Amino acid sequence: FFYRCSCYGCWRSHMATMISIGPLCLLSLLSRCGPVSADCPAGSSGGGSCLTVVKDVTGDTMYGKVNKDNFCSFAETCFDLQCPMRPGAPEFPLLELPSAEELFVQAERGGENGNCERLLTPRCEAEYRKTELDCARDTLSRSIWEGRAKGLCPRCQKLVKGYLQLQNQCQKLQGFDFSREIFLEKYLDRSGNDAMWRHDLTAE
Numbered sequence: 001f002f003y004r005c006s007c008y009g010c011w012r013s014h015m016a017t018m019i020s021i022g023p024l025c026l027l028s029l030l031s032r033c034g035p036v037s038a039d040c041p042a043g044s045s046g047g048g049s050c051l052t053v054v055k056d057v058t059g060d061t062m063y064g065k066v067n068k069d070n071f072c073s074f075a076e077t078c079f080d081l082q083c084p085m086r087p088g089a090p091e092f093p094l095l096e097l098p099s100a101e102e103l104f105v106q107a108e109r110g111g112e113n114g115n116c117e118r119l120l121t122p123r124c125e126a127e128y129r130k131t132e133l134d135c136a137r138d139t140l141s142r143s144i145w146e147g148r149a150k151g152l153c154p155r156c157q158k159l160v161k162g163y164l165q166l167q168n169q170c171q172k173l174q175g176f177d178f179s180r181e182i183f184l185e186k187y188l189d190r191s192g193n194d195a196m197w198r199h200d201l202t203a204e
Contacts, residue, residue: 050135051156054084062086063153070134071156074127078119078163079180088155089191094147095158097165098186100173107177114177116170119163128163158188 052065064072064083072083097103107114118124136145143149147161166178 050131050141051153052084056084060086063156070127070130074124074131074163075159077121077127078124079159080118081159085153085155085159087153088158088189091154091191092150094154094161095187095190097162098182100169102186103178103182104169104173104176105179107175115180115183116166116173116177119166120170125167154191155188162187 049069051063051071052069054062054065056062062084064075064085066072066083069083075081075083075085107116132145136142140149144151144157145160147157151157162183166183170178
């Protein structure tokens, strides 16, 4: 979900984006990259890939390949989300996470496998760290990883942003658990641009 202009991306899937950036970018890409296979890494520099660009049955672009990308293990381990992931509507800056008052509910007594509990496991943190190594290799990819720059997969960026904020909140709000349904409905599956558009419609 990172490079808009790099051989790390799938140039066949994002040729229009690259051409719009400028001819020097395209020349650099063509000179540095070899043939592109059906599975193209988006954000990889050698080693493991950050996200593999795949096509669904309708031809839409999706991101992440199970058993190949550490990002997919992170998404499943920490949020029970499976790859490939839809990129979501284009948005930048990224939508803010709902307030703790809206997102967190009283934890069930004796409940097991709560959302916070899942997020705070050593395994979840380990999967996040492995994914970070794959996806934040340099200054540009680090800025996109942290949501400070626009990427190709906003939902992927929001998942990282959500993880970091929820990890902090889960540690502070003992006895509470975040609602996965609200997290998905009002954050991950909602576009920041759509939220701003609706706000403009209802503003007096």
